[in-house]
Each structure stands twice: as structure tokens, then as C-alpha cells.
Amino acid sequence: MRVTQTLLSDRALAALREGLSRMAKTQNQLGTGRRINTPSDDPAGHSIATRLTARVATLDQYDRQATAAQGPMMATNDLLGSLSDLAGRAQELAVAGATGGLGAGERAGIATEVNQMLEEVVAVANGSEHGRYLLGGQETRTAPLSVTRNVNGDITAATWNPRGVDGTINATISDGVNVQTNIGGTAVLGADTDSTFLPALLVQLRDALNTNNQAAVNAVIDQFNAATTRLGAAQAQVGGQLQAIDRATSANDTARTAAKAALSAVADADVAKIAVDLSQQEAVYQAALHAASQAIQPSLLEFLK
Amino acid sequence: MGAAQLAQATVGNNAANASTPGYSRRRVNLVEAPSVRLSGGIFGTGVQAANVVRLRNALIDTQRRADSQELNYSQAQSSILEQVDSLLGPTGDSGLGNALNGLFSAFGDLASHPEDAATRQALLGQGQGFADAVRQTRDRLVSMESDGFASVSDRVAEVNSTAQRLADINSQTLAGQPDPSLQDEQDRLVDRLSELIGVRATTRADGTVQVVVDGTGIQLVDGARATALTVSGTPTGGTVSLSVGGATLGNPRGEIGGLLHMRNSSVDGLPAAISKLDTLASGVIAAVNRVHASGSGLTLAQSVTGSVTVSNPAATLATAGLWLTPVAGTLNIGVFDASGNFVSSGSVSVDPSTMSLNGLATALDALPNIDASVSGGKLVISAANAANRIAFGPDGSDSLVALGVNGFFTGTDAASIQVSSTLQATPNLIAAAQANFTAGTISPGDNRNALALAALGTSRILAGGTQTPDEALGAFGADVGTWARSASTRTSTQQALLDAANAQLQQTSGVNIDEGLADMLKYWHAYEASAKYISTVNSMIDSLMGIL
Numbered sequence: 001m002r003v004t005q006t007l008l009s010d011r012a013l014a015a016l017r018e019g020l021s022r023m024a025k026t027q028n029q030l031g032t033g034r035r036i037n038t039p040s041d042d043p044a045g046h047s048i049a050t051r052l053t054a055r056v057a058t059l060d061q062y063d064r065q066a067t068a069a070q071g072p073m074m075a076t077n078d079l080l081g082s083l084s085d086l087a088g089r090a091q092e093l094a095v096a097g098a099t100g101g102l103g104a105g106e107r108a109g110i111a112t113e114v115n116q117m118l119e120e121v122v123a124v125a126n127g128s129e130h131g132r133y134l135l136g137g138q139e140t141r142t143a144p145l146s147v148t149r150n151v152n153g154d155i156t157a158a159t160w161n162p163r164g165v166d167g168t169i170n171a172t173i174s175d176g177v178n179v180q181t182n183i184g185g186t187a188v189l190g191a192d193t194d195s196t197f198l199p200a201l202l203v204q205l206r207d208a209l210n211t212n213n214q215a216a217v218n219a220v221i222d223q224f225n226a227a228t229t230r231l232g233a234a235q236a237q238v239g240g241q242l243q244a245i246d247r248a249t250s251a252n253d254t255a256r257t258a259a260k261a262a263l264s265a266v267a268d269a270d271v272a273k274i275a276v277d278l279s280q281q282e283a284v285y286q287a288a289l290h291a292a293s294q295a296i297q298p299s300l301l302e303f304l305k
Numbered sequence: 306m307g308a309a310q311l312a313q314a315t316v317g318n319n320a321a322n323a324s325t326p327g328y329s330r331r332r333v334n335l336v337e338a339p340s341v342r343l344s345g346g347i348f349g350t351g352v353q354a355a356n357v358v359r360l361r362n363a364l365i366d367t368q369r370r371a372d373s374q375e376l377n378y379s380q381a382q383s384s385i386l387e388q389v390d391s392l393l394g395p396t397g398d399s400g401l402g403n404a405l406n407g408l409f410s411a412f413g414d415l416a417s418h419p420e421d422a423a424t425r426q427a428l429l430g431q432g433q434g435f436a437d438a439v440r441q442t443r444d445r446l447v448s449m450e451s452d453g454f455a456s457v458s459d460r461v462a463e464v465n466s467t468a469q470r471l472a473d474i475n476s477q478t479l480a481g482q483p484d485p486s487l488q489d490e491q492d493r494l495v496d497r498l499s500e501l502i503g504v505r506a507t508t509r510a511d512g513t514v515q516v517v518v519d520g521t522g523i524q525l526v527d528g529a530r531a532t533a534l535t536v537s538g539t540p541t542g543g544t545v546s547l548s549v550g551g552a553t554l555g556n557p558r559g560e561i562g563g564l565l566h567m568r569n570s571s572v573d574g575l576p577a578a579i580s581k582l583d584t585l586a587s588g589v590i591a592a593v594n595r596v597h598a599s600g601s602g603l604t605l606a607q608s609v610t611g612s613v614t615v616s617n618p619a620a621t622l623a624t625a626g627l628w629l630t631p632v633a634g635t636l637n638i639g640v641f642d643a644s645g646n647f648v649s650s651g652s653v654s655v656d657p658s659t660m661s662l663n664g665l666a667t668a669l670d671a672l673p674n675i676d677a678s679v680s681g682g683k684l685v686i687s688a689a690n691a692a693n694r695i696a697f698g699p700d701g702s703d704s705l706v707a708l709g710v711n712g713f714f715t716g717t718d719a720a721s722i723q724v725s726s727t728l729q730a731t732p733n734l735i736a737a738a739q740a741n742f743t744a745g746t747i748s749p750g751d752n753r754n755a756l757a758l759a760a761l762g763t764s765r766i767l768a769g770g771t772q773t774p775d776e777a778l779g780a781f782g783a784d785v786g787t788w789a790r791s792a793s794t795r796t797s798t799q800q801a802l803l804d805a806a807n808a809q810l811q812q813t814s815g816v817n818i819d820e821g822l823a824d825m826l827k828y829w830h831a832y833e834a835s836a837k838y839i840s841t842v843n844s845m846i847d848s849l850m851g852i853l
Binding site: 002003004005006007010011014037038039040041042043044046047048049050051053054055057058060061062064065068069131132136137138139140141163164167169170171172175178182 | 323324386387390391393394402405406407409410413414416417418420738744746748749750751752753756759760762763773774775776778779780782783784785786787789790793800804807808811812813815816817818
């Protein structure tokens with residue numbers, strides 16, 4: 001083979017060009033900490049990484065919905081606790097009021113206390129969190145209970161928002177898992193036409209006490225059992241919903257850890273390996289440079305002087 | 306002595322041009338001068354230079370040009386694809402991917418806080434972010450198209466001037482003696498033409514070079530005549546084509562071929578990338594708007610105007626050229642008063658094969674408390690009583706989506722996608738809720754529609770119901786990545802082939818300085834010997850003269 005100077009320098013340049021472009025690629029991986037910097041680095045890997053990134057974003061979003069739902073649900077849980085206490089105490093007052101031998105004045109005293117509790121029940125049932133009424137169903141901006149009062153300002157009747165208080169609000173907290181994050185007003189206090197509707201019971205009890213009607217007071221006592229049972233069931237429901245959220249959140253954590261690990265395996269650079277590669281490529285490049293400088297210099301001219 | 310001097314000059318010229326691109330080594334062919342017959346026998350009369358020849362191998366040239374045109378073809382593709390590739394960027398940070406994830410996350414946030422104004426505002430921001438990312442990506446692709454067109458035009462101008470120069474040299478060759486430097490110049494010009502467009506060259510007996518575009522019979526240069534290439538097409542969109550004297554040039558190679566391929570190919574060129582992006586964008590627009598159109602906002606509008614213009618409102622919806630063809634189905638619509646109390650509802654059964662936009666407007670207009678009309682090719686639906694409001698229910702006919710009514714996005718593809726300006730002006734119109742015409746309610750805390758919008762992020766809504774948005778985006782990236790990768794692989798392969806062919810050329814035509822120097826010494830010695838001979842003859846004559 002006939003070798004010329006241009007051939008030598010062309011070859012040396014080709015070797016240097018290749019060495020340099022390999023180093024540039026490795027250096028980019030090391031600099032960004034990513035194995036895949038553009039889709040062409042690994043088309044299939046890039047596609048997988050795109051999906052895993054979206055997966056992590058979806059799981060993050062599920063968690064955000066779960067966290068957002070937790071606040072109002074805790075508040076609802078507290079609210080149900082207060083209502084339950086009030087119902088229990090009202091029942092005790094009813095029992096006390098039904099005791100024989102009480103005078104009209106004593107009964108009226110109890111009635112005042114019952115009336116106070118009625119006001120409390122209405123206020124608690126209209127409780128809100130950050131401007132959202134908790135028992136209003138989807139009607140979060142309208143107080144769920146509205147009351148009518150007599151000339152003395154005493155509540156004579158309470159009715160639910162006519163647009164409904166049972167609209168469910170859901171949150172997607174995991175793939176295909178929608179949980180209810182509120183509880184309908186009628187599940188808590190009963191329909192406003194119900195005989196065991198708590199505000200109506202309290203009105204009934206107060207009026208019976210005020211009229212010193214022992215039989216009527218007695219009749220109300222058993223009704224309270226149904227109201228208390230309903231409240232207990234509502235508390236269990238909200239507790240169950242909160243647990244479902246906790247379970248989903250921890251399942252999401254596991255899934256997210258797995259997705260992030262997979263993403264890192266696909267897209268992240270193995271820094272130690274790449275650093276070794278880089279120094280190896282650098283050595284090769286330097287050797288090529290050296291060889292080129294050695295090969296290109298000599299010609300007969302040097303020896304003809 | 307003259308011959309030795311000529312040989313020396315050629316060697317000197319070789320050495321001086323050792324690194325001149327396209328230079329071919331030359332050699333002086335020395336032959337014995339004609340001998341004379343004298344009485345004592347036949348006597349040689351010395352040496353003479355017969356001719357100066359270029360050392361060049363035509364076969365290697367052909368091979369090298371074939372490799373160089375393919376290299377330039379792949380390189381042109383590769384450099385454009387690298388730009389497309391980097392548009393999609395690294396995973397995670399890629400503008401499009403983040404924007405897409407952000408959009409569906411923001412729908413989820415809306416589901417958590419349907420009454421909250423700040424959440425609605427944030428959602429609009431994310432929506433606009435996605436729309437901007439899509440449009441910017443498309444703008445970049447389109448500007449690559451016009452850059453490609455400009456490059457093709459520049460390169461074609463260069464082909465024309467190179468071909469003209471070659472024709473000029475041909476006519477010089479016809480006029481005079483074969484000249485190695487003109488031959489080198491011819492080779493260089495043909496090389497350049499090969500790089501630019503891919504040509505086959507044949508040298509005629511008279512020394513002229515005939516150039517044909519490779520793979521066709523179309524002549525660029527024939528003797529002293531060069532034919533000009535013309536470019537037709539527009540910078541963006543459509544197809545750019547080349548023609549020579551009226552004949553269309555199919556698939557040229559070389560740099561121009563690579564540029565044209567990227568500019569025109571709907572398989573792996575820029576039009577393909579643009580159409581994939583358009584498909585992705587219109588798929589997302591259709592899916593999001595389909596859910597949004599059937600929802601209700603925190604407040605309702607008295608009048609709603611579609612964003613899509615229909616050029617012929619009298620044509621049936623199936624043939625009106627809509628970006629998305631409606632299907633047969635029922636469109637539900639209701640009327641509420643300003644305080645959110647139910648007034649009435651009704652439904653229209655849409656059959657796109659018989660119903661025109663005008664017909665749809667008439668049918669809607671016939672519903673109680675609703676006015677509908679077509680204005681400037683757009684559907685306008687209003688509550689008949691100015692104090693009332695319009696609410697949309699389920700639309701099985703897709704006509705709301707097709708006509709751009711009550712959509713989250715306006716626009717129909719990657720070039721036109723925008724968040725509806727109506728929503729931007731009144732964020733409360735974002736439909737997080739679904740109207741209930743049976744109960745006659747729309748509730749502020751109702752997040753069913755927002756949940757349905759958020760669920761689109763993980764639903765197979767694209768590519769005919771086979772891909773989720775992130776899968777579609779991943780597939781887009783994988784396609785572009787594969788094109789870019791294979792173009793760059795082809796480029797390195799062709800580079801290696803060309804390097805090998807160049808090495809072969811160098812073996813024949815390259816100048817080895819050592820060899821040149823050795824030749825120089827050789828001719829120097831010959832010259833010295835001749836000079837010595839002359840001085841010997843001279844002293845012989847001197848001696849003879851001394852005797853006389």
C-alpha cells in the first residue's frame with residue numbers, strides 16, 4: 001500500500017474526530033446526570049421514561065387530591081363528634097325531663113337548655129371549612145339547614161336546602177379509585193320530614209317540656225336512639241373514608257417509589273461507570289493525539305539537511 | 306537536461322500541492338529521444354519528456370463520489386433531525402411532557418377545589434402552558450421547514466454555478482491542449498456536484514466531462530452547455546420539488562436530496578413530525594373539550610358562541626369539512642335563571658348526514674327558552690330571556706366539540722391550540738360541575754366534570770383509543786429519536802466508507818513527500834550527470850582546440 005502524508009493526517013483526524021465526539025457524549029451524560037438527553041440517545045428508553053414521568057406526576061396528583069380531601073373530612077369527623085355529643089346530652093335531658101315529680105318550672109328550665117342545644121345543633125350542622133359547608137352535599141356554598149323562628153326568636157322548624165344536601169363529592173385517589181370525600185346531610189341528621197330528624201326532635205322535646213307534658217317528653221326519648229344510631233353510622237362512614245384515603249396514599253407511596261426507581265434505572269446516568277468511561281476515552285484520545293503528532297511530522301526533509 | 310528540469314519542476318509542483326484538495330499527483334513520462342543511425346551504428350540522442358500525466362483512478366473516483374453523495378444525504382438529514390430531537394429534550398424536563406402532566410394535574414386540583422378562584426386561575430395557566438409548549442414546538446418545526454427550503458434554494462444556486470463553471474472548463478478543454486490542472490478542476494467540480502446532488506460523470510475522448518444526475522437520465526452538463534435546476538414550492542407546507550428544463554427530479558441524493566427528504570417526507574421528515582404533533586394536539590383538544598363541553602361552570606353564560614367557523618353552514622355536518630366529524634346522537638341543553646334555578650331543558654337529536662349547521666341552529670332555536678343562530682359561520686346559542694343562562698348536558702353527537710362550543714381549548718391542531726379566551730376572561734365558566742336537568746340543579750361543590758377531565762390523563766383517548774396522552778407523547782419521542790438515531794448511524798457508516806475511498810484515492814493520486822524528494826534526488830542526479838557529460842564534452846573540445 002502506498003501511504004501519503006495526507007492519508008496519514010486524514011486517518012489521524014478521523015480517529016481524533018471519533019474520540020472527541022464519544023467524549024462529548026459521555027461528558028454530556030456526566031454533566032446532566034442523565035443517560036438519555038435526547039430521544040435519539042435511546043428511543044425506546046425515552047418513551048418509557050416519558051411514561052414513567054407521567055406516572056409519577058399522576059401519583060403525585062392522586063396524593064394532592066387525597067390531602068385536599070383529608071382536611072374537610074377531619075373537620076366533618078369533628079363535626080359529627082360534636083353532633084353525637086349533643087344528641088347524647090339531649091337524650092339525657094329528655095330522660096331527666098321525663099322523670100315524675102318535676103314541676104313546670106323545672107321542666108321549663110330543662111327546656112331552655114334543650115333550646116340552647118337546638119341552636120347548637122343547627123350551628124354545628126351548618127359548619128363550614130374554608131367557606132365550604134360540610135354537610136351541604138355538592139351545594140357547598142349554601143348553608144344546608146335553614147330554620148324558621150317564632151316571634152320569640154325560637155326555632156320552630158329546620159329544613160334542608162331544597163336543592164339537596166346529598167350530592168356526593170368524590171376524589172380520585174388511586175387508579176380507578178374514587179372515594180366519597182363528604183357525607184350527605186340526611187345521612188347525618190335524617191331527612192327533614194323524618195320523625196327522627198334531630199332538630200325536629202329537639203323542637204318537639206323543648207315544646208313538650210315547656211308545656212310540662214311528661215307523656216310527650218317520654219315519647220321523644222326512644223326517637224333519640226334512632227338519631228344517635230344514625231350519627232354513629234355516619235361517623236363510621238367518614239372514618240372508613242378517611243382510612244381508604246390513608247390506605248391509598250400509602251399504596252401510592254409504594255407505587256411512586258417503584259416508578260421513580262424504574263425511571264432512574266432507565267434515564268439516569270450511572271455516574272461511577274460514566275466517569276470511568278470518560279477517563280478511559282480521554283486516555284484513548286490522548287494516545288490518538290500523540291500518535292498523530294508522531295506520525296504526521298517525519299518526512300525525508302528532516303534528514304536531507 | 307531540459308527533460309530532467311521538467312521532471313524536477315513536476316516533482317516540485319507535486320510537493321507544493323501535497324495538501325491541495327483535489328490535487329492529483331503528476332508524473333513526467335520520460336522516453337528515449339529518437340536515435341540516429343550513423344556510419345558506426347545506432348546512437349542514442351538522449352532523453353526527452355513525452356508528456357505529463359495525472360495519476361488518477363476513475364473507478365475509485367466513481368466509488369468515492371457515490372459514498373460522498375450518500376454521506377451528504379445522511380448528514381443533511383441528521384443535522385435537521387438532531388434539531389427536532391433536541392426539541393423534545395431530556396425526559397422529565399421536556400417542555401411538552403411537563404406541560405401535559407401539569408395540565409391533567411391542574412384538572413385534578415380543580416376537582417379538589419371546584420369553588421376556588423385561585424385553583425381555576427392556576428388551571429388556566431397550566432392550560433396555556435400546554436398550548437404554548439405545543440405551539441412553540443410546532444413553530445420550531447415549521448421554521449425548520451422554511452430553513453430547509455432556503456438551504457435547498459442556496460444549494461441549487463450553487464449546483465447551477467458549479468455546473469456552469471464545469472461547462473466553461475469543458476469549452477476551454479475543447480479549445481486547447483489537455484491540461485492536468487484543468488482536469489483536476491473538472492474533478493473538483495464534479496466532486497462538489499456529487500456532494501450537492503449526486504451525479505454520475507463520464508469523461509469523453511475529447512476531454513470534456515458529461516454530468517448526469519445520479520439515478521436519472523437528466524443531464525446537468527453536456528460539453529459546453531449546462532442546464533439549470535429550478536426549485537418550486539413554498540417555504541412551508543406542501544411539497545418542494547426540483548426540475549431540470551421541465552423534467553422533474555425525483556429523489557436526488559447528496560445534500561440537496563437529504564434536505565428535500567426532510568422537507569417533504571411524510572414518513573420520517575419534518576411534515577411527519579408536524580403531523581404527529583398536530584394529531585397529538587387535536588386528540589387532546591377533542592378529548593378535553595368533549596368532557597368540558599358537557600359540563601357547567603360555577604357561573605353560566607347567557608350566550609355561547611362556537612370557536613369553529615364553518616365555511617358552508619348549509620352543508621351537512623358530515624360534509625362541511627369540520628376538523629372532527631360529529632356522529633349521530635343527542636345533544637342536551639338546559640336553561641337556568643341567574644340565581645341558578647332551573648328553567649327548562651330540551652334535547653336535539655343530531656344526524657350529521659342530514660343535518661346542516663343551519664339545521665342544527667334551527668332545531669336548537671325551536672327548544673323552549675333558547676335562541677340559536679349561525680353568525681359568520683359560527684354557532685351562537687343564547688338564552689331567549691337575557692336574564693337566563695345556558696347550561697349544556699351530555700352531548701352524544703360530538704357536535705359541540707366539532708363546532709368549538711363551550712370548550713376548554715379553542716383551535717383544532719398544534720398550530721392553533723389556545724385556552725378559550727372566554728374562560729380566561731371568566732374563570733368561573735370552567736366546567737367543573739355537571740348540570741342535573743332532572744333535579745334541576747347545578748352545584749358549586751360538584752366536581753364530577755373536573756374528575757372526568759383529570760381522568761383523561763390516564764385514559765386511552767388518543768390514537769383511536771389505544772394510547773394515553775403520555776404514551777402518545779412517548780411514542781412521538783421514540784419515533785423522532787429513532788429517525789435521528791438511524792440518520793446518525795447512516796452518517797457514520799457513510800463517513801467510514803468515504804474515508805476508505807479517500808484513502809484509496811490518496812494511494813494513487815496523493816503526494817508522498819518522501820517519494821517526491823527521492824524523485825527530486827533522482828532527477829538531480831540525472832541533471833548532474835547530463836551537466837557532467839556536457840562539461841566532459843566541453844573539455845574534450847577544449848583539448849581538441851588546444852591541439853589545433
